[in-house]
Amino acid sequence: MRRTTVERKAPKTSYSRWLITLTVILSIAGPLVGAADRVGDEPSFDVILFGGRVLDGSGNPWFRADVGIRGDRIVAIGRLDDLPAKRVIDVRGKIIVPGFIDLHSHADGPGGRRRGLRSEDVHRRAAPNLVSQGITTVVVNQDGRSPWPIAEQRAELERKGTGPNVILLVGHGTVRRRVMGDDFRRPATPDEIEKMRRLVRQGMEEGAYGLSAGLEYVPGRWSTTEELVALVDVIAPFGGVFISHQRSEGADPMWYWPSQHQMRPPTLLDAVRETIEIGQRTGVPVVASHIKAKGAHYWGSSRAAIRLIAEARAQGIEIWADQYPYTTTGSDGNTVLIPRWAFGQAMTRPAAQPSSPPPDYAALLDEVLANPWQAEKLKRDIAHEIARRGGPEHIVVFEYPDHQFIGKTLAELAAARHVSAVEMALILQREGFRHRPGGARLRGFSLWEGDVEAYAAQPWTATATDGGVALPEDGPVHARFYGTFPRKIRRYALEKRVISIEHAIRSATSLPAQILRLWERGLVRQGFYADLVVLDVARVRDRATFFQPHRYAEGIDYVFINGRPVVDRGRLTWALPGKVLTPHRR
Numbered sequence: 001m002r003r004t005t006v007e008r009k010a011p012k013t014s015y016s017r018w019l020i021t022l023t024v025i026l027s028i029a030g031p032l033v034g035a036a037d038r039v040g041d042e043p044s045f046d047v048i049l050f051g052g053r054v055l056d057g058s059g060n061p062w063f064r065a066d067v068g069i070r071g072d073r074i075v076a077i078g079r080l081d082d083l084p085a086k087r088v089i090d091v092r093g094k095i096i097v098p099g100f101i102d103l104h105s106h107a108d109g110p111g112g113r114r115r116g117l118r119s120e121d122v123h124r125r126a127a128p129n130l131v132s133q134g135i136t137t138v139v140v141n142q143d144g145r146s147p148w149p150i151a152e153q154r155a156e157l158e159r160k161g162t163g164p165n166v167i168l169l170v171g172h173g174t175v176r177r178r179v180m181g182d183d184f185r186r187p188a189t190p191d192e193i194e195k196m197r198r199l200v201r202q203g204m205e206e207g208a209y210g211l212s213a214g215l216e217y218v219p220g221r222w223s224t225t226e227e228l229v230a231l232v233d234v235i236a237p238f239g240g241v242f243i244s245h246q247r248s249e250g251a252d253p254m255w256y257w258p259s260q261h262q263m264r265p266p267t268l269l270d271a272v273r274e275t276i277e278i279g280q281r282t283g284v285p286v287v288a289s290h291i292k293a294k295g296a297h298y299w300g301s302s303r304a305a306i307r308l309i310a311e312a313r314a315q316g317i318e319i320w321a322d323q324y325p326y327t328t329t330g331s332d333g334n335t336v337l338i339p340r341w342a343f344g345q346a347m348t349r350p351a352a353q354p355s356s357p358p359p360d361y362a363a364l365l366d367e368v369l370a371n372p373w374q375a376e377k378l379k380r381d382i383a384h385e386i387a388r389r390g391g392p393e394h395i396v397v398f399e400y401p402d403h404q405f406i407g408k409t410l411a412e413l414a415a416a417r418h419v420s421a422v423e424m425a426l427i428l429q430r431e432g433f434r435h436r437p438g439g440a441r442l443r444g445f446s447l448w449e450g451d452v453e454a455y456a457a458q459p460w461t462a463t464a465t466d467g468g469v470a471l472p473e474d475g476p477v478h479a480r481f482y483g484t485f486p487r488k489i490r491r492y493a494l495e496k497r498v499i500s501i502e503h504a505i506r507s508a509t510s511l512p513a514q515i516l517r518l519w520e521r522g523l524v525r526q527g528f529y530a531d532l533v534v535l536d537v538a539r540v541r542d543r544a545t546f547f548q549p550h551r552y553a554e555g556i557d558y559v560f561i562n563g564r565p566v567v568d569r570g571r572l573t574w575a576l577p578g579k580v581l582t583p584h585r586r
C-alpha cells in the first residue's frame, strides 16, 4: 500500500482522487474484480472498515489499517479513507480479525434437519449463537456421524442457505454402519473394509474435506486401527484430513464400568498413540478432537499427551488438536452417577411406547441394593463415576425437587447429611426424581483448569466449540455453544495471560485454515474471502453460564461472511451468506 500513501500527498483534486482510485483498483482489486469497467461513478468498495487495528490471524501483533471489501473478497488493506465506498464503518479503537473457523462443530449434527443448519426454520440456519461469537465457518459431521449421501446434505444446505460457511466430513461410523448393518460389535472383515473404502471415496468425491471418527462411540468403538488406516488411506490423494474423537479421553472410555469390564481400558495416551500411528502410516494430517484429560484421578495428564504429540511432530507426523476452553464436557451435563446396568433394560426402552409407564429408577435401585454382592459392585462403580466426573467437590446439582439442593455440590450435600459421597448419590435417586436416572440433573466439572491451560498454550491446538446451533427454547445446552471463542480471548489471553491475544486469534483462524488447507480464509489478506470479525478488546467476553447458557457473547460488533454482515453494530442480521466449501471451491 506504499504507493497509495505516496499518492495521497498530491493535492486532492478530482484528478488525483481519480488517479488514486485507478491505482488501487488496478494494482489491488483489478485482478480480482475486473479492472477498467469499475472506474467511474461506482464506488471502489462495498464496505471500508475504517481506522481499526488489524490482527491478521498469523500470530503477528496488530497493525493499523483500513480494510476494503468488494463483493465477497477483501480487496485492499491500507489507508483507504479518501476512497469511495458504499459504506464506511468507523472501527477506530477496535480490532479486525479473520472470522473464526470452528474445527469441531455439531451445527449440522444428528437432528440437523430439526435443530441444525438444514432446519426449515431460518432462525436456526442463521446459527445466531455461533455467528454472534464470531464464527464464520463450521466443520460438521463430526464424531463419525454424517448424513448420507454427502451430496444430498450438500445440496440441501446450498438450497436452503446458511449463516456460516460449512465444511463437510465423511462419518466413519456412518459408513461402518451402512456396510455392517446392526452386526457392528466386532472388527470388520477385509471385504467389509473394501466396501467402506468405496463409500469414503464417494463422500470425498461429493465434496467432503476428510473423514471423522467417533471411536468412543457406537459403532466406531469396535473398529481396529487397521480398519481406520485402510479408510484414511483413501482420503490421502484428496488431500483430506482425519478428525478423530479418540477412543478414550481419560483413564478409561465413557462406556467403561469397573464391575462390567475385565479388560484394561484404553487411556487417553493409548488413544493419542493410535491417532499418531494413523497419521504416520497414512501421511494424512490427523486431529485429536476436543483434547482433554478427564477425571479427577487423571488430571495433569495433559503433560504426557502434549509430550507424545510434540515428539510425533518432531518426527514429521502431522498431528493437531482442538479444544473448547471449559472444565466441563458435553456428557458431564448429563452426569448419572448410578451405572446403567443397575437399571436393567429400563434405560434402553424404546421411546416410542408412551403407553407404558416411565420406569421407577428408585425402585430398580432398591432391587440391586437388596443383593449385598450386587450392592458392593454398584457402590464401586458409583465411586468410580464420581471420580470420573471430577470428584464430589466438582459435581453440581442443576435440577432437583428440593430447590435447596440446586447449585450445591455432591460434597456439600454429603457433608450436610453426614454420609459418604456414594451414599449421597444413592439418596439423590431415592429422594429425588424417581423417574429420572440418577434422580437429579447433575453436571460434573471433570476437567482441570491446568490441563485446559496447558493444551491452550500449544501452537498446534485449535479452538473449537464442539457445539451446535441453539435457540433459547432448546433448554439446557453447554455454555460453549455461545461462548467458546470470546472466552478463549477473555479468560485465557486477557485475564490469565496463559496465551497472548495473537495466539488466541491464530488458534481460531489461520491455524484451523491451515489444518484444513483452506488457503483463502483464516487471514486478513488482500484477495482472501471477506470473512471478518470486528471486536472490541475492552468488552469482548462470553456471557453464557451453565445456569443461563442462552446468552450471547459481548464485544463482537461486526461479523462478515463472504462480505455480508451477519452481525452489524452488535446486532444479528439473520442473513444467510454461508457457502458449502469443498476442496475444489474453497
Ligand SMILES: [Zn+2]
Pocket: 142, 143, 245, 289, 290, 466
Ligand atoms: Zn466428540
